[in-house]
Amino acid sequence: MNYIPSKFRNNAVKALLNVNLRKNLTRAISHTLSKRVEVVSELPDWENLRQKAHEIKKHTIENLAYYLDLFEERATKNGVKIFRAKDSIEAKNYVLQIARKINARLCVKSKSMVTEEIGLREFLEENGIETVETDLGEFIVQLAGEMPSHITAPAMHKSRDEIGKLFSEKLGVKFTNEPEKLTNIAREFLRHKFLNADLGISGANFLIAETGSIVIVENEGNAGLSTTIPKVHIAITGIEKVIPRLSDLTVFFKILGRSATAQRFTSYVSIINSPKKNKPDSPEEIYVILLDNGRTNLLKSERLKQALYCIKCGACMLTCPVYQRVGGHTYGSIYPGPIGSVLTPAQLGLRDALLLPFASSLCGKCFEICPVKIEIHHLLLQLRAQAVDLGFASWLEKLIFKLWFIVMRNYKLYTSASKFLRYLLKLGIKPKVKSWSKERIFPELAPKSFKEIWRNQKT
Amino acid sequence: MKSNIAKIKSKYNAGMELIEKFKFEFERVGGVFIKTSHKKVLDDISNIITIENVNQIFVEKFENEIDEVLKNLPVSQIITQPHSVEQLASVDASITGCDFLIAETGTIVFTHKENRFKSSLLLPRIHIVIADTKKFCPTFEEFFTKIDKNFDSIFMVTGPSRTADIEKVIVLGVHGPQKIYLLLIS
Amino acid sequence: MKIGLFIPCYIDQLYPEVGLATVKILKRFGINFEYPIEQTCCGQPAFNTGYWKEAKILAEKFIQIFSNFDYIVSPSGSCVSMIKIFYPKIILTEDLQDISKKSLELTEFLVKVMNIDSTGAEFDHTVTYHDSCHALRELGIKTEPRILLRNVKKLKLIEMENPEDCCGFGGTFSVKFPEISSDMAKYKVNYILNSGAEFVTSTDQSCLMQIDSYARKNNLNIKTIHIAQILSNF
Ligand code: SF4
Numbered sequence: 001m002n003y004i005p006s007k008f009r010n011n012a013v014k015a016l017l018n019v020n021l022r023k024n025l026t027r028a029i030s031h032t033l034s035k036r037v038e039v040v041s042e043l044p045d046w047e048n049l050r051q052k053a054h055e056i057k058k059h060t061i062e063n064l065a066y067y068l069d070l071f072e073e074r075a076t077k078n079g080v081k082i083f084r085a086k087d088s089i090e091a092k093n094y095v096l097q098i099a100r101k102i103n104a105r106l107c108v109k110s111k112s113m114v115t116e117e118i119g120l121r122e123f124l125e126e127n128g129i130e131t132v133e134t135d136l137g138e139f140i141v142q143l144a145g146e147m148p149s150h151i152t153a154p155a156m157h158k159s160r161d162e163i164g165k166l167f168s169e170k171l172g173v174k175f176t177n178e179p180e181k182l183t184n185i186a187r188e189f190l191r192h193k194f195l196n197a198d199l200g201i202s203g204a205n206f207l208i209a210e211t212g213s214i215v216i217v218e219n220e221g222n223a224g225l226s227t228t229i230p231k232v233h234i235a236i237t238g239i240e241k242v243i244p245r246l247s248d249l250t251v252f253f254k255i256l257g258r259s260a261t262a263q264r265f266t267s268y269v270s271i272i273n274s275p276k277k278n279k280p281d282s283p284e285e286i287y288v289i290l291l292d293n294g295r296t297n298l299l300k301s302e303r304l305k306q307a308l309y310c311i312k313c314g315a316c317m318l319t320c321p322v323y324q325r326v327g328g329h330t331y332g333s334i335y336p337g338p339i340g341s342v343l344t345p346a347q348l349g350l351r352d353a354l355l356l357p358f359a360s361s362l363c364g365k366c367f368e369i370c371p372v373k374i375e376i377h378h379l380l381l382q383l384r385a386q387a388v389d390l391g392f393a394s395w396l397e398k399l400i401f402k403l404w405f406i407v408m409r410n411y412k413l414y415t416s417a418s419k420f421l422r423y424l425l426k427l428g429i430k431p432k433v434k435s436w437s438k439e440r441i442f443p444e445l446a447p448k449s450f451k452e453i454w455r456n457q458k459t
Numbered sequence: 460m461k462s463n464i465a466k467i468k469s470k471y472n473a474g475m476e477l478i479e480k481f482k483f484e485f486e487r488v489g490g491v492f493i494k495t496s497h498k499k500v501l502d503d504i505s506n507i508i509t510i511e512n513v514n515q516i517f518v519e520k521f522e523n524e525i526d527e528v529l530k531n532l533p534v535s536q537i538i539t540q541p542h543s544v545e546q547l548a549s550v551d552a553s554i555t556g557c558d559f560l561i562a563e564t565g566t567i568v569f570t571h572k573e574n575r576f577k578s579s580l581l582l583p584r585i586h587i588v589i590a591d592t593k594k595f596c597p598t599f600e601e602f603f604t605k606i607d608k609n610f611d612s613i614f615m616v617t618g619p620s621r622t623a624d625i626e627k628v629i630v631l632g633v634h635g636p637q638k639i640y641l642l643l644i645s
Numbered sequence: 646m647k648i649g650l651f652i653p654c655y656i657d658q659l660y661p662e663v664g665l666a667t668v669k670i671l672k673r674f675g676i677n678f679e680y681p682i683e684q685t686c687c688g689q690p691a692f693n694t695g696y697w698k699e700a701k702i703l704a705e706k707f708i709q710i711f712s713n714f715d716y717i718v719s720p721s722g723s724c725v726s727m728i729k730i731f732y733p734k735i736i737l738t739e740d741l742q743d744i745s746k747k748s749l750e751l752t753e754f755l756v757k758v759m760n761i762d763s764t765g766a767e768f769d770h771t772v773t774y775h776d777s778c779h780a781l782r783e784l785g786i787k788t789e790p791r792i793l794l795r796n797v798k799k800l801k802l803i804e805m806e807n808p809e810d811c812c813g814f815g816g817t818f819s820v821k822f823p824e825i826s827s828d829m830a831k832y833k834v835n836y837i838l839n840s841g842a843e844f845v846t847s848t849d850q851s852c853l854m855q856i857d858s859y860a861r862k863n864n865l866n867i868k869t870i871h872i873a874q875i876l877s878n879f
Contacts, residue, residue, distance in 0.1 A: 454682070
């Protein structure tokens with residue numbers, strides 16, 4: 001498979017036929033979605049919470065420059081160093097610079113989609129710094145040499161047998177397919193890495209402007225360790241992650257776990273303000289990299305900037321009928337599924353991600369589930385319009401819509417065309433839409449249109 | 460499933476006491492809740508130590524009478540001043556205090572302190588937390604208004620370390636503790 | 646009260662019987678309606694594929710044609726969404742607000758505006774109802790069609806599993822990604838078959854077209870019927 005967005009359809013066709021993949025996806029997705037219903041329905045004010053979260057995000061994104069400055073000011077006061085990176089190259093080089101300065105040889109990473117986005121792990125490895133994913137799911141996909149297929153459940157496309165085989169091949173352990181044993185193997189392997197790492201890299205779920213805090217939410221404890229044991233901690237995150245106040249977390253605490261993993265609350269939350277010297281288990285230096293990488297492109301569009309409200313819970317992916325069928329890899333982008341189809345064009349440029357905004361039936365389930373109420377399906381429509389505006393449509397499609405438009409804007413022409421088509425039909429000439437007809441019968445024109453019947457009745 | 464949810468809701472509505480609410484949530488995420496007293500606490504911890512087969516243990520400084528009590532734990536080694544993370548990684552269990560208990564989610568909150576080691580909350584297989592009734596706080600809303608915003612760091616723990624990354628099967632004790640006990644002294 | 650009847654272009658061309666059924670219902674309740682003959686398409690296919698300039702011109706034309714009515718009624722949740730939800734995205738003027746409020750899908754119009762909960766129809770069959778995504782998630786129509794169906798004499802309404810799942814049509818999506826679209830139809834068709842109902846109905850003929858096309862190609866015994874056809878069976 002070729003994992004680039006322009007191969008979406010080819011990848012999708014293969015994925016649809018991949019029985020194993022579909023079994024794995026269905027199991028993981030239906031499990032999470034049904035549990036989610038349970039933990040969401042417990043909260044009588046769910047819609048209210050969504051609205052509140054939406055408003056907090058909206059307010060922040062509308063005043064993003066202000067809150068980023070405030071965050072920078074407060075975090076700097078706390079002794080944290082801030083770096084604003086325009087793109088992935090700047091971000092990666094800055095990390096490397098720090099790594100070189102402290103002579104880092106081993107880096108432990110906790111889960112962070114932003115580091116996936118900039119390809120940080122590969123970059124550090126190329127530069128001779130061993131970099132290990134410590135989240136179990138991420139660790140599995142790293143061993144397999146793959147990308148995560150979902151932003152909060154990276155290895156959901158794999159079965160226990162596949163993971164068992166992977167572990168025995170790559171780690172030289174005896175085959176087992178028991179999740180508990182596999183988890184233990186990973187724990188032992190990674191424990192050793194934690195204790196010897198000189199650099200810890202994490203993402204951030206939220207940045208708090210008023211206190212300059214980094215907030216990391218997780219379940220395994222690996223983020224807690226990655227940000228505690230190594231002497232240097234770098235948090236890399238998108239500029240959209242800032243929120244105004246610490247107390248805003250109360251809303252996000254309620255919605256994030258429920259949306260991401262169908263949990264009432266995640267096992268661990270780290271709120272980090274400042275580094276500490278002279279402690280065996282505290283970083284002496286903390287850095288925050290605020291990454292743009294196309295995000296300000298979204299900010300420029302009055303409508304598309306909604307995409308920056310995203311808290312990366314991944315719920316829109318799980319509920320999406322397209323994602324459910326083809327899985328995350330098919331999209332060929334770091335962020336798959338509905339919101340990925342909005343974020344990816346902002347990062348790669350619309351031309352390279354052209355298929356993605358079209359890869360949706362616009363059913364609206366993504367909006368329905370989104371805890372921050374992003375109208376994802378409407379944003380996809382917006383991007384389709386951009387694609388046509390920029391002239392990315394095929395000549396055939398343009399021609400069809402040109403003709404269609406000429407006919408539709410003039411009802412007399414419409415009436416004649418309707419007669420003409422029926423005349424052709426009588427001659428045995430039928431319109432054919434090849435792509436439709438493989439598994440479906442293309443509908444036929446009625447002998448008489450409604451307009452014609454109506455007219456005849458009137459006279 | 461439905462009736463289950465209804466039960467939970469009606470329980471809330473009945474105005475569950477703060478402690479009971481915390482206990483309910485804490486147990487629901489897999490924590491073990493034990494009510495104890497100053498007199499009983501040593502026995503209770505000794506029990507846990509036997510059940511969990513603990514040989515080496517890290518004990519946080521409490522700066523109160525508990526420090527004295529915990530000196531008598533039936534283990535082969537007690538560490539109170541760790542010099543390295545390796546030391547914390549080598550113990551079977553840790554005993555620590557905490558700063559807040561959030562009832563709405565069953566969350567234990569730890570703030571940074573001179574004598575607190577964050578990795579002691581994560582590295583050992585067993586984590587035993589000792590708290591008193593003054594630590595309770597009903598919601599995060601209240602918590603965030605209560606705290607001094609000039610903290611160094613906060614760590615919130617809600618149950619044991621967990622994953623569902625392999626076929627959605629829940630496994631406890633991934634990188635952090637597999638078991639967490641809360642001993643409430645009242 | 647003056648009602649403008651909008652018969653979407655694809656119903657006009659492919660399924661005139663749905664238009665006729667709608668007319669029959671309106672007449673039965675003595676509703677004063679008009680069918681402006683100059684209407685063609687609301688512009689949705691163009692809008693949906695990204696041709697917003699074209700869609701905008703058609704939208705303006707549409708508004709002009711229907712500006713003198715108190716309500717615009719149409720037997721299609723999808724086309725009503727276009728008018729109500731999507732016109733404001735391409736036309737940024739004042740009078741649009743009005744058009745948004747005025748446009749109603751047929752069952753919504755009957756139940757909410759006319760306070761009708763039974764059309765007096767009879768249909769001696771088991772029926773399952775498919776929620777069209779546009780009717781359900783853009784317009785919030787869920788109970789209205791069910792109320793009307795439940796009150797059809799002899800009709801037995803059976804809920805299928807996942808009635809809210811998309812049929813996979815999605816207009817341009819079904820052409821650009823036929824494999825995914827068909828796979829979605831396949832699941833939907835299974836839910837329908839498993840319900841054991843003789844007929845599947847919906848507010849949207851486009852969904853029914855997708856379901857029917859898939860079922861016929863695969864020789865599956867599924868009968869589709871637009872809700873207006875059931876409700877006009879008196
Ligand atoms: S768009 Fe909404 S549902 Fe999707 S990942 Fe972002 S926050 Fe979650």
